[in-house]
Amino acid sequence: MDLSWLFFLLFLGDSLLVNVSGNIVFPVQHKFKGRERNLSALKAHDVRRHGRFLFDVDLELGGNGQPSETGLYFAKLGLGSPPKNYYVQVDTGSDILWVNCVGCKSCPKKSGLGLDLTLYDPKSSSTSSLVACDQAFCTSTYNGQLSGCRPGVLCQYEVVYGDGSSTSGYFVNDNVQFDRVTGNLQTAPGNGSIIFGCGAKQSGELGTSSEALDGILGFGQANSSMLSQLASAGKVKKIFAHCLDNVNGGGIFAIGEVVKPKVNTTPLVPNQAHYNVVLKEIEVGGDNLSLPSDVFDNGFRKGTIIDSGTTLAYLPQVVYGELMTKILAQQPGLKLRTVEQQFSCFQYNSGNVDDGFPTVKFYFEGSLSLTVYPHEYLFQISVSNNDNVWCFGWQNGGDQTKDGKDITLLGDLVLSNKLVLYDLEQQTIGWTEYNCSSSIKVKDNSGVAYSVGAHNLSSASTLIIGRKLTFLLLVIATLLSFIN
Numbered sequence: 001m002d003l004s005w006l007f008f009l010l011f012l013g014d015s016l017l018v019n020v021s022g023n024i025v026f027p028v029q030h031k032f033k034g035r036e037r038n039l040s041a042l043k044a045h046d047v048r049r050h051g052r053f054l055f056d057v058d059l060e061l062g063g064n065g066q067p068s069e070t071g072l073y074f075a076k077l078g079l080g081s082p083p084k085n086y087y088v089q090v091d092t093g094s095d096i097l098w099v100n101c102v103g104c105k106s107c108p109k110k111s112g113l114g115l116d117l118t119l120y121d122p123k124s125s126s127t128s129s130l131v132a133c134d135q136a137f138c139t140s141t142y143n144g145q146l147s148g149c150r151p152g153v154l155c156q157y158e159v160v161y162g163d164g165s166s167t168s169g170y171f172v173n174d175n176v177q178f179d180r181v182t183g184n185l186q187t188a189p190g191n192g193s194i195i196f197g198c199g200a201k202q203s204g205e206l207g208t209s210s211e212a213l214d215g216i217l218g219f220g221q222a223n224s225s226m227l228s229q230l231a232s233a234g235k236v237k238k239i240f241a242h243c244l245d246n247v248n249g250g251g252i253f254a255i256g257e258v259v260k261p262k263v264n265t266t267p268l269v270p271n272q273a274h275y276n277v278v279l280k281e282i283e284v285g286g287d288n289l290s291l292p293s294d295v296f297d298n299g300f301r302k303g304t305i306i307d308s309g310t311t312l313a314y315l316p317q318v319v320y321g322e323l324m325t326k327i328l329a330q331q332p333g334l335k336l337r338t339v340e341q342q343f344s345c346f347q348y349n350s351g352n353v354d355d356g357f358p359t360v361k362f363y364f365e366g367s368l369s370l371t372v373y374p375h376e377y378l379f380q381i382s383v384s385n386n387d388n389v390w391c392f393g394w395q396n397g398g399d400q401t402k403d404g405k406d407i408t409l410l411g412d413l414v415l416s417n418k419l420v421l422y423d424l425e426q427q428t429i430g431w432t433e434y435n436c437s438s439s440i441k442v443k444d445n446s447g448v449a450y451s452v453g454a455h456n457l458s459s460a461s462t463l464i465i466g467r468k469l470t471f472l473l474l475v476i477a478t479l480l481s482f483i484n
Contacts, residue, residue: 023180023181023254023255023256023257023442023444023450023452024179024181024190024230024254024256025178025179025181025187025252025253025254025255025452025455026075026077026178026179026253026254026455027179027250027455027457073089073242073244073250073251073308074087074089074457075087075088075090075217075253076088077177077178077217078177078178079099079120079174079175079177080120080125080127080128080174080175081126081127081174082125083175083177083191085118086120086214087113087117087213087214088213088217089213089216089217090217090219090242090253090308090309091216091217091218091219091308092275092306092307092309092422093220093274093275093305093308093309093310094216094218094309095218095221095222095224095225096157096159096196096197096218096222096224096225097176097194097196097197097215097217098157098159098167098169098197098198098199098215098216099120099197099198099214099215100117100119100120100202100214101119101121101122101198101199101200102119102121102123104169104202105200105201106201107119107199107201108202108206108207108208108212111210111211111212111213112210112212113211113213117212117213118214120198120214122198125174125175127174127193128172128173128174129172130154130170130171130172130173131154131155131171131173132154132155133145133149133150133154133155133156134149135155137173137195138155138171140223141155141222154170154171156169156170156171157169157170157171157197159197161204161206164204165203165204165205165206166206167203167206167215168199168200169197169201170197170198170200171196171197171198172196172197173193173194173195174193174194174196175193175194176192176193176196176226177189177190178190178191178192181254181256181442181450181452182450183450184450185439185450186450190235192229192235193233194229194230195229196226197215199215219240219308219422220273220274221273221424222273227240227255237256237257237425238424238425239257239258239423240253240254240255240256240421240422241253241254241258241420241440241442242254242420243417243418243420243434243436243440244308244412244415244416244436245416245417245436245437245456246412247417248436248437249456250456251437251454251455251456252419252439252440252452252453252454252455253455254442256442256452257442257443258419258421258440258441258442259441259442259443260440260441260449261432262432263419263430264367264368264430265366265368265428265429265430266278266365266366266368266428266430267365267366267428268428269303270427272303274305274306274307275305275306275429276303276304276305277303277304277306277364277365277429278303278304278364279296279303279304279362279363279364279408280296280364281362282319282323282360282361282362282363283362284326284327284358284359284360284361285326285327285330285358285359286358289319289322289323289326291318291319291322292318295316295318295319303408304362304410305407305408305409305410306410306420306429307410307411308411308415309411310411310412311411311412311413312393312394313372313377313394313409313410313411313414314396314397314407314408314411315394315395315396315397315408316397316406316407316408317396317397317398319408320394320395320397320398321396323360323394324344324394326358327357327358330357330358331356331357334346334348335347339391341399342396343392344391344392345381345390345391346389346390346391348388348389349388352375353374353375353390354373354374356374357378358374359371359372359373359374360372362410368431370410370414370418371433372413376393376413376414376417377392377394377413377414378390378392378393379391379393379413393413415431416436417435417436418431418432418433418434418436419431419432419434419436419440436454437454438454439451439454
C-alpha cells in the first residue's frame with residue numbers, strides 16, 4: 001500500500017480528531033492463482049511445551065504481483081475463539097491489522113477472487129474485548145492520552161489511502177491463530193493475543209467486491225503492528241521475510257531468523273514511518289544514469305521506500321525520464337502508446353524481451369544491489385488474443401500527488417522472485433534472487449533450523465486488477481491499434 005500518502009487518524013467521540021504518522025509461516029497467495037506457466041522431534045516437543053520460547057511462523061500466501069492480473073498478495077490467518085479464517089492483503093507499507101466487522105457500512109459482501117469473505121464479530125468470540133481510549137495501547141499509539149478521552153470511549157481509527165479509499169472503526173483485542181514452525185515443512189497451530197482494527201465503515205475501492213478481501217495486514221515498524229505486538233509478548237523475533245512468486249502465484253512468508261539463503265543487507269533509514277533505504281545510483285544496461293546528486297536524498301519524504309503493498313515502481317520525474325530514455329535507446333523504432341495517462345505500452349514481436357531490453361540495476365548503501373530484468377519491469381497483456389502487447393511498470397512520480405512526486409518507491413514489480421528479509425532488530429533490510437516456489441530455512445530460539453516452503457492459496461482463475469492499479473482493459477480500443 002502506498003503509505004507515502006497514508007494518514008492514520010484517531011477519533012474520540014464525534015468531534016475529536018488527531019493526526020499521527022502512521023518463526024511463523026503464513027500461507028500467502030497472489031490474488032491471482034498463477035499463469036500457464038529423532039532429535040528434531042524432541043526439539044519440536046520442547047518448542048510446543050515452552051510457550052515462552054520464541055518460535056517461527058509460516059504465513060500462507062496467495063495472489064500474484066503481475067499488474068495485468070491483481071497486483072497484490074494476500075494471506076490467511078485465524079481470529080477469535082473459536083478461530084475463523086480471514087484473508088488479508090499483506091502490506092509492509094502500513095502498520096495495523098484490520099478486518100471488516102459485523103454491522104459494517106459499505107463493506108463488500110462477496111469477492112471476485114473466489115474467496116469466501118467473513119465478517120468478524122467480537123460478540124461471537126469468547127476471548128475478545130474492546131479497547132478503550134485510556135488503555136495503554138491507545139495512549140502509546142497516539143503518544144499520550146488525548147484530550148476528551150473518558151471512561152467507556154472506544155479507541156477508534158481511520159486510515160485514508162492514496163487512492164482516496166478509507167477504512168474506519170475501533171480497536172479490539174482478541175486471539176490470532178497462525179502456523180507455528182515445528183519441523184521441516186511442518187507446522188502446528190500457534191496463537192497470541194493482539195489488538196487490531198474492527199472495520200465499521202469502508203469507502204472507495206475498499207467497498208467494492210471485484211477484488212475484495214477481509215482486510216489488510218500491516219507489517220510496518222510501529223508498535224501497533226501485529227509483528228511488534230507478538231515480539232513484545234516474547235512470541236517471535238522482530239524479523240520476517242517474504243518471497244513473492246509472480247510466475248506461479250503465492251510464495252513464502254515467514255516470521256523468524258532466516259539462515260538460508262544468505263542475504264546481503266543495507267541499513268534502514270532511522271526514524272522513518274516506512275522501510276526507507278539509501279539509494280546511491282541506478283545503472284541501465286551497464287551505464288550509470290546521469291542524475292542530480294541530491295535526487296535520492298534521504299530527508300523527509302525522500303529516500304527509497306520498499307513496499308510490498310505497492311504493485312509498481314515509482315520514480316522521481318528526473319529519474320524516470322533518464323531511465324526511460326536509456327531503456328528506449330535500445331529500441332529506437334518502438335512505437336509507444338500511453339494508456340490511462342500512465343502506462344507506456346507497445347507491440348513487440350521480436351522474441352524474448354530479455355534479449356531486446358536492458359537490465360536495470362539499483363545500488364544501495366552497504367554494497368547491496370537490486371537487479372531488475374526486462375521480464376520483471378515489463379508486463380504482458382492480451383488484446384484480442386494478441387499476447388505481444390507489453391507495458392512498462394516504471395511510473396513517473398511527477399504524475400502522482402504533490403506529496404508523492406519526489407518519492408522513490410519500489411513495489412512488487414521489482415521485489416517479486418526475490419527473498420526479501422526485514423531485520424528490525426538490526427534495523428536492516430536485504431534481498432537475493434530466489435526461486436519463490438522452493439523453500440527457505442529459519443532458525444528457532446533453540447538454534448535448530450527448519451525448512452519453510454511456498455504456499456499458493458486458491459483463488460479465482462480470472463480476476464480483476466487490484467485496488468491501486470485500475471488497469472485499462474476497458475480501453476481495448478486504444479490498444480487495438482497495436483495489432484494493425
